[in-house]
Structures are given as C-alpha cells and as structure tokens.
Amino acid sequence: MYSDEIQALFKGKGISIGDRIALSLGRVRLEGELMPKANIGSPRTIVIKLDDGYNIGVKHGEGLRLERVATGTHNIASFPKVRLAHDGKLPRVTLVYTGGTIGSRVDYETGGVSMLLKPEELLYNVPEIQDVADVYVDMLMSTASEDLSYHEWRKIAEGVARAFEAGSRGVVVTIGTDTMHYTAAALSFMLQGLAGPVVLTGAQRSSDRGSSDGFMNLVCATNVAAKSDIAEVCLSMHNKSSDEECALIRGTRARKMHTSRRDAFRSINDRPIAMISRAGAIAYTNDYRHADGGRFSLRTGFEPKVALVKVYPNSDPSIIDFYMDKGFKGLIIEGTGLGHAPVSTKHEEFQWLPHIKAALDRGLAVGMTSQCLYGRVHPNVYKNLRLLSNLGVVYCEDMMPEVAQIKLSWLLGNYDKDEAKSMLNRNLVGEISSRSRFNEYMV
Amino acid sequence: MYSDEIQALFKGKGISIGDRIALSLGRVRLEGELMPKANIGSPRTIVIKLDDGYNIGVKHGEGLRLERVATGTHNIASFPKVRLAHDGKLPRVTLVYTGGTIGSRVDYETGGVSMLLKPEELLYNVPEIQDVADVYVDMLMSTASEDLSYHEWRKIAEGVARAFEAGSRGVVVTIGTDTMHYTAAALSFMLQGLAGPVVLTGAQRSSDRGSSDGFMNLVCATNVAAKSDIAEVCLSMHNKSSDEECALIRGTRARKMHTSRRDAFRSINDRPIAMISRAGAIAYTNDYRHADGGRFSLRTGFEPKVALVKVYPNSDPSIIDFYMDKGFKGLIIEGTGLGHAPVSTKHEEFQWLPHIKAALDRGLAVGMTSQCLYGRVHPNVYKNLRLLSNLGVVYCEDMMPEVAQIKLSWLLGNYDKDEAKSMLNRNLVGEISSRSRFNEYMV
Numbered sequence: 001m002y003s004d005e006i007q008a009l010f011k012g013k014g015i016s017i018g019d020r021i022a023l024s025l026g027r028v029r030l031e032g033e034l035m036p037k038a039n040i041g042s043p044r045t046i047v048i049k050l051d052d053g054y055n056i057g058v059k060h061g062e063g064l065r066l067e068r069v070a071t072g073t074h075n076i077a078s079f080p081k082v083r084l085a086h087d088g089k090l091p092r093v094t095l096v097y098t099g100g101t102i103g104s105r106v107d108y109e110t111g112g113v114s115m116l117l118k119p120e121e122l123l124y125n126v127p128e129i130q131d132v133a134d135v136y137v138d139m140l141m142s143t144a145s146e147d148l149s150y151h152e153w154r155k156i157a158e159g160v161a162r163a164f165e166a167g168s169r170g171v172v173v174t175i176g177t178d179t180m181h182y183t184a185a186a187l188s189f190m191l192q193g194l195a196g197p198v199v200l201t202g203a204q205r206s207s208d209r210g211s212s213d214g215f216m217n218l219v220c221a222t223n224v225a226a227k228s229d230i231a232e233v234c235l236s237m238h239n240k241s242s243d244e245e246c247a248l249i250r251g252t253r254a255r256k257m258h259t260s261r262r263d264a265f266r267s268i269n270d271r272p273i274a275m276i277s278r279a280g281a282i283a284y285t286n287d288y289r290h291a292d293g294g295r296f297s298l299r300t301g302f303e304p305k306v307a308l309v310k311v312y313p314n315s316d317p318s319i320i321d322f323y324m325d326k327g328f329k330g331l332i333i334e335g336t337g338l339g340h341a342p343v344s345t346k347h348e349e350f351q352w353l354p355h356i357k358a359a360l361d362r363g364l365a366v367g368m369t370s371q372c373l374y375g376r377v378h379p380n381v382y383k384n385l386r387l388l389s390n391l392g393v394v395y396c397e398d399m400m401p402e403v404a405q406i407k408l409s410w411l412l413g414n415y416d417k418d419e420a421k422s423m424l425n426r427n428l429v430g431e432i433s434s435r436s437r438f439n440e441y442m443v
Numbered sequence: 444m445y446s447d448e449i450q451a452l453f454k455g456k457g458i459s460i461g462d463r464i465a466l467s468l469g470r471v472r473l474e475g476e477l478m479p480k481a482n483i484g485s486p487r488t489i490v491i492k493l494d495d496g497y498n499i500g501v502k503h504g505e506g507l508r509l510e511r512v513a514t515g516t517h518n519i520a521s522f523p524k525v526r527l528a529h530d531g532k533l534p535r536v537t538l539v540y541t542g543g544t545i546g547s548r549v550d551y552e553t554g555g556v557s558m559l560l561k562p563e564e565l566l567y568n569v570p571e572i573q574d575v576a577d578v579y580v581d582m583l584m585s586t587a588s589e590d591l592s593y594h595e596w597r598k599i600a601e602g603v604a605r606a607f608e609a610g611s612r613g614v615v616v617t618i619g620t621d622t623m624h625y626t627a628a629a630l631s632f633m634l635q636g637l638a639g640p641v642v643l644t645g646a647q648r649s650s651d652r653g654s655s656d657g658f659m660n661l662v663c664a665t666n667v668a669a670k671s672d673i674a675e676v677c678l679s680m681h682n683k684s685s686d687e688e689c690a691l692i693r694g695t696r697a698r699k700m701h702t703s704r705r706d707a708f709r710s711i712n713d714r715p716i717a718m719i720s721r722a723g724a725i726a727y728t729n730d731y732r733h734a735d736g737g738r739f740s741l742r743t744g745f746e747p748k749v750a751l752v753k754v755y756p757n758s759d760p761s762i763i764d765f766y767m768d769k770g771f772k773g774l775i776i777e778g779t780g781l782g783h784a785p786v787s788t789k790h791e792e793f794q795w796l797p798h799i800k801a802a803l804d805r806g807l808a809v810g811m812t813s814q815c816l817y818g819r820v821h822p823n824v825y826k827n828l829r830l831l832s833n834l835g836v837v838y839c840e841d842m843m844p845e846v847a848q849i850k851l852s853w854l855l856g857n858y859d860k861d862e863a864k865s866m867l868n869r870n871l872v873g874e875i876s877s878r879s880r881f882n883e884y885m886v
Contacts, residue, residue: 374702442709
C-alpha cells in the first residue's frame with residue numbers, strides 16, 4: 001500500500017491506480033502506468049510500468065512532479081480487493097505455494113528479488129481467478145526449485161492430499177520452473193487415484209515484469225482445477241510465446257526445453273492433455289484419467305540412491321562402480337540412439353559392458369532410456385542392444401530419462417526390488433505409451 | 444551378383460532388375476520389385492522389395508515360380524556400374540567410410556546385419572552421385588558409432604586432412620547416427636581453417652529398407668562436398684520425415700533428438716546452414732565460413748578426463764569428488780534452467796556448492812550449461828547463479844552441454860589450463876552465438 005501521504009497526493013491530482021502518469025524530476029521525465037504497491041519496499045516509492053514492460057520505482061521527494069496523462073483503460077486492475085472470503089458458492093480450489101519466480105517480485109529500491117509476504121499478494125494481479133474458484137492458499141514453503149528434493153516432494157504431496165481431504169475439488173501448486181517437470185513426475189507417482197486435477201504452474205519471468213507469464217499461467221491452472229474432470233497431475237504453462245493459451249501437459253511427459261522462453265515446457269512423446277485459453281476455456285487434445293471414485297493412494301516412499309548415468313563418447317564407465325560403492329540401488333542409463341552404450345569398443349577404458357554387468361550381478365535395477373528424448377528405446381534392432389537386454393537391463397520404452405529415474409526411485413521406495421524392476425517399463429500413470437505418435441515430434 | 448543360373452532364368456522370362464515380379468511357391472505369392480543383388484548372401488537368393496518397403500530374399504529352388512508383372516519404371520536403378528574411374532572432369536570428393544547403419548545391409552538369409560564388403564557397395568543405390576563428383580572412397584574403419592572415442596575421431600580428422608591434401612575439394616564422412624553429432628563437434632574443433640566442406644552423413648534405417656534415408660542423405664552430402672564453398676564441418680541429414688530435403692547443420696549445433704525418425708537431427712540454438720533438395724540444389728539459410736585461404740590447422744590433442752555432470756533433484760554431488768579423485772581436469776555441468784545447481788538447500792547431501800568449490804580450488808575447469816538444451820545460461824539473474832559464477836564457474840552461453848564437454852576436452856588437450864578456461868565461453872567455430880534467435884525453437 002502507498003503511504004497516506006502518497007495516497008492523498010494521488011487523490012489531489014485525480015490519479016487512480018492504472019492511470020497513465022508522468023513523473024518528472026528536473027529534465028528527466030518518465031511516463032507509464034501507475035501500479036498498485038505490494039507490501040515490499042517503502043510505501044513512499046511510486047511504481048510505474050514503463051512502455052517496455054518494466055516496472056520502475058521512484059521515491060517521492062522534493063522536486064518530483066506528478067501528473068496524470070490519461071485515465072487507465074487497460075488490463076491492470078486497480079488495487080484488487082483480495083477476498084478469500086470463502087462464501088462457498090464457487091468450486092473450492094487450494095493454491096499450494098512452494099516458492100519460485102511466480103512468487104517473487106523485484107524490490108525496486110534494492111534491485112534484489114523478494115518473496116511475497118502474504119498469500120494475497122499472489123492474487124493481486126489475477127483478481128479474475130476469484131470469479132472462477134473459491135481460493136484457499138496454503139503457504140507450504142518458499143524454496144527455489146533447484147533446491148527441491150524428495151523431502152519437499154513429500155510435503156507437497158501431503159499438502160495436496162490435505163487439500164482434497166478438506167474439500168477442494170482441485171489443487172494448484174505454484175512452483176519454480178527449473179525442476180517443475182521433475183516434481184510433476186514425482187507427484188504423478190506419489191498421488192494415484194486422485195479425485196480431481198492437480199495442476200503445477202509457475203512463471204519464467206517475475207511478476208513485476210510486463211512480460212510475466214505467471215498471471216495467465218495461474219488463471220489457466222485455476223480454471224482447470226475449478227472446472228475440469230481431469231484426475232491427474234499436470235502442468236499448465238504457456239503454449240506459445242504470446243499470451244494466447246496454456247498447454248496442459250501430463251506430469252510424466254513434460255520437460256523444460258528452453259532456459260527462458262515462456263513456452264519452455266513441451267510435452268515429449270505424447271500430446272498435451274488440453275489447451276486452455278486466456279479466458280479459461282478448456283479444449284481437450286488427448287485422453288486423460290477421469291475421477292472414477294477409485295481409492296486414492298498417497299505413497300511417498302522414495303529411494304534417493306538411484307542415479308541417472310549418461311553415456312557419451314569417452315565417458316568413463318567406472319562411474320557405475322562409484323555408485324555401487326556408495327550403495328546405490330538403481331541406475332537409469334541415458335544411452336545414445338535406440339538405447340546404446342559402448343559394449344564392443346576395443347578401448348577398455350570406454351567399455352561399459354563389464355560395469356553394467358557388475359551392477360546387475362550386484363542386484364541393482366538398471367534401466368535404459370535414450371538421451372534423444374524423443375522416440376523409444378528398442379533392444380532388438382542391433383546386436384549391441386540385445387547384449388544389454390539379455391543381461392537384464394530394462395528397456396524403458398518411450399519414457400524420458402528423468403522420469404525413469406524418478407519412477408525407479410519411487411518404485412524402490414515403495415515395493416520390493418523384483419516388483420520394482422517388473423513395474424519399471426509398465427505404464428502406471430501415462431509415463432509410457434504403447435504406440436508412438438510421430439506427429440508430436442518437436443512441437 | 445545373381446548366379447549365372449538365376450541370370451539366365453531372368454533372361455528367359457524377359458525380367459530385368461527393377462521390374463515388378465511375382466514369386467510363387469504353392470499357395471504363397473509375393474509380389475515386388477526385383478532388386479539388384481549385393482555381394483552378400485547366396486547368389487541364388489532372389490531379392491524383391493515388397494510394397495511396404497521391406498526387402499525379402501527367397502532362395503531359388505524346386506517349385507518356385509517366377510513371372511514378370513510389370514516393367515520397371517521407377518527409381519530403382521538397374522545394377523549400377525560403379526565407375527570410380529577418376530577421369531578428373533568432376534570435382535574430387537573423398538568419401539571417408541567409418542561404419543554405421545548407412546554401411547550395413549540385412550542379410551536376407553540370416554536376418555543379421557552385415558557390413559559392406561567393398562567401397563563400391565556404398566554407391567550401388569546412389570549412382571547419381573557419380574554425375575556430381577569424382578568419388579574416391581577411403582575405407583577408414585568399420586565401427587559402430589556408440590563405440591567411437593577420441594582415438595577414432597583423431598583418425599577421422601587425419602583421414603579428412605589427407606583427403607584435402609590429395610586434392611579433394613570436399614569430404615563426405617559416412618558414420619553411424621548415434622554419436623554423429625558428437626563426432627561433428629569434435630571434428631569442428633580439430634579441423635580449423637578448412638579449404639572446403641566436410642559433411643557427415645549416415646542413415647537411420649539400413650539401406651535394404653525401402654524407407655532408408657541413407658541414399659538421399661548421401662546424395663545431398665556429396666552435392667555439398669562437390670559444389671559448396673562452405674568451409675566448415677557440417678552434418679547433412681533429412682529435414683523432414685519425407686524424402687524432400689536434407690538440412691545441413693553446423694557441426695557444433697546438431698543434436699540427435701529422436702531415436703528413429705529420419706529427421707532426427709535438429710539444429711539447436713542456431714539455424715541450419717542450408718537446405719539441400721533431393722536433386723542436390725543448395726539453398727543457404729544461415730551465415731557460414733567460406734574458404735578464405737587461411738592456414739589449415741589439424742589439432743587432435745584431446746584430454747579425455749573431462750566429464751559431463753548432470754544436476755537433477757536428489758542428485759549426489761559427491762560425483763564431483765569421484766572425478767577429482769580420478770584426476771579429472773574439467774567438468775561441464777548440465778544445470779537446470781538458466782544454469783542452476785542446488786546451492787541453498789538445507790539438505791546437506793544434496794548441496795552442490797562445496798563440491799563445486801573444491802573442484803575449482805583443485806584447479807579443475809568447470810563450465811555451466813543447461814539441460815534445457817535450448818536457450819542460454821545466465822549467471823546474473825538469480826542469486827544462486829551469481830554464487831557459482833563468483834567462484835569461477837564458466838557460464839557457457841548458448842552452447843549445448845555435449846558440445847561444451849567436447850570443447851573443454853579439446854581445449855585442455857591443446858592449450859594450457861588458463862588459456863583453455865578463457866576460451867571455453869568464447870566462440871571458436873560457431874558453437875556460441877552472441878544473440879539468440881528465438882524463432883528457431885523446437886523446429
């Protein structure tokens with residue numbers, strides 16, 4: 001909130017939040033839209049959004065002149081009244097807050113990034129979601145997504161389960177984007193037999209930037225949580241670089257494919273489940289699991305001693321010995337092509353076969369995936385692949401390497417080893433499909 | 444070649460290679476195009492191409508009936524006379540053969556895959572390339588691409604250098620597809636100041652399958668080698684799943700993105716250099732290095748003790764200690780997002796910072812890339828990234844992880860450590876661009 005002094009100043013000049021105003025100090029003149037003031041920084045700092053989309057904060061003081069250029073007619077809502085009043089008329093949706101860019105704002109005084117202080121702040125820029133859902137906010141944690149581990153995944157899974165128990169029809173999880181797809185895969189296995197949608201969303205750009213994608217992502221995610229009969233863990237992020245629609249991607253099929261674009265997340269080896277328009281209309285584009293009244297299961301067991309091991313030219317296969325020595329229980333190999341590793345090279349130092357065999361002899365579960373990401377591993381095309389398959393390496397079909405690693409960790413944390421091995425290349429929650437759809441390549 | 448007996452049989456029935464024929468034995472009837480017979484298998488086995496594109500071999504014997512259904516009017520050449528006569532009128536192109544699917548044929552009797560026996564066999568199905576170039580074949584090795592290491596890369600680089608010395612204007616390297624992009628990147632660094640094009644090509648499907656992509660890939664590659672003024676290492680593979688055109692991709696920008704599609708190779712973070720039509724017409728789509736009469740350098744030094752280390756949730760950072768203990772000289776981290784690793788987690792076992800710091804203190808060169816593949820790492824967006832950058836981690840811009848690993852190996856094999864570190868994120872051969880072209884995402 002702006003200070004009383006600043007609010008009086010606005011009032012005196014007939015300026016409202018959202019108006020186009022000019023700030024002048026000497027010969028410097030800045031023009032932009034007057035923004036609402038969040039609970040960070042000085043209440044005397046006036047924040048305007050410049051035409052290039054960036055916000056800038058100017059501390060009110062001697063010599064600063066202020067004038068209204070035009071009345072606001074645009075999208076920026078006047079300081080929204082965050083209701084959270086729970087009148088029970090709209091479908092109940094819980095927003096589980098975990099941290100990440102979507103919950104951060106640049107502090108215009110220090111230039112640093114601050115986390116939101118109150119749940120209401122998440123909703124400042126998206127008042128419209130309260131016309132769709134009766135939103136409850138669960139401030140579960142505030143953790144950067146690169147720091148999330150299975151300990152946090154468990155807490156999130158439990159938070160989601162609690163939200164459904166408390167009567168939510170759907171849950172939105174706001175989370176950092178770096179590892180959002182890993183969390184989505186982990187939750188897909190941990191939360192089975194869901195009664196409604198669990199939608200992860202976040203932002204590639206922080207919420208103070210005009211180009212932030214977080215607002216629309218949150219609107220789309222909330223619409224799915226409030227209205228859809230999907231009963232799976234999904235991820236809702238921009239489908240294009242423009243603010244047109246979000247793609248709803250199955251939790252076990254999503255991958256972050258770009259460091260910074262808003263449409264960074266892609267559905268690999270499967271179609272997105274739906275497209276969600278900016279206005280919240282859901283158009284289904286794939287099959288999905290409906291709530292079927294079946295038993296909900298929350299299985300949060302997790303064996304962290306499962307490694308992802310990438311094969312590449314000149315790679316040192318004794319990495320497998322390292323993991324064996326550390327007591328690892330499983331390995332997912334990111335092979336080349338259809339699932340290859342060097343097994344017939346004449347250079348002993350690059351020969352993977354004896355190391356893989358040793359791991360299998362020691363009882364580790366070993367799965368094969370492809371670093372190509374798209375397509376399917378296949379043990380019967382080349383002789384070298386048959387060698388590995390005959391030893392007992394499990395070929396993981398069209399499952400992504402990262403998903404296979406999480407799945408094996410989850411399986412070994414909840415089932416005995418033989419069961420885990422036999423389930424690794426069997427589809428549980430949409431992570432494997434029996435037939436590839438070739439038209440879904442690189443889109 | 445078919446046996447004299449079989450050839451006489453064809454002659455008696457007026458059947459020529461390429462005709463549509465029917466083979467009947469009892470009630471079984473097979474119809475397809477009569478194929479030329481390569482130098483493998485029995486000369487009494489008649490090979491026809493079925494309508495689904497697969498070849499099948501039927502041993503001639505009692506009861507087998509043979510009839511011509513239609514005269515051949517299609518693409519399959521009658522058994523081509525492989526000239527290799529070197530009349531010197533066409534531009535000289537050396538085809539360096541290294542193995543891989545493009546040089547394999549299914550043996551229709553055993554079902555196994557055999558390697559070609561003679562260089563001429565590579566050209567059986569593509570006689571047209573001899574109208575474009577005076578082709579020399581160098582049967583350098585026959586190695587599956589997953590087994591290629593820097594030892595073989597050196598031999599290939601030396602083979603290419605020899606070919607230019609001997610007067611070739613361009614070189615085609617036929618190679619397995621699994622690690623073709625790794626070899627292309629290695630050759631890009633090893634061979635600098637080239638006088639002409641070096642084009643890697645191969646096949647996703649073996650040459651006996653109707654759907655083999657190897658023929659067109661070889662035609663396109665040879666056209667580039669014979670006609671283009673590109674003086675870089677590139678890779679020429681299908682640009683679409685149909686036989687329309689090949690994309691010529693810069694050696695440091697290519698990645699195999701699909702296990703089995705013909706258009707598996709994509710240009711990441713950069714446009715392809717050119718499109719090459721089936722007829723060999725070259726349309727340039729990006730800048731490229733022209734032969735400038737500069738000094739050619741063949742630098743094949745290579746430090747194999749450089750690892751690619753992927754960061755993912757629950758990943759064990761002591762992997763870095765393992766590489767330090769083994770005397771590794773460099774590490775390329777595949778970070779999340781803009782180049783993150785867990786550095787502020789409260790779970791010590793997943794805390795990467797002290798391990799990365801130890802590696803830097805020990806004098807290892809450490810580079811940061813993004814597992815997203817697309818986009819650019821950036822050390823100044825988030826606090827966690829600044830931490831790593833301040834320690835001395837080199838942020839590798841928009842270079843792919845696999846390319847950065849090869850580049851660092853090559854740098855440490857040819858330059859002293861400080862020089863190597865300073866060159867890691869400086870563009871040498873097109874592996875880094877200063878500005879990202881966003882419209883080239885996922886196409």
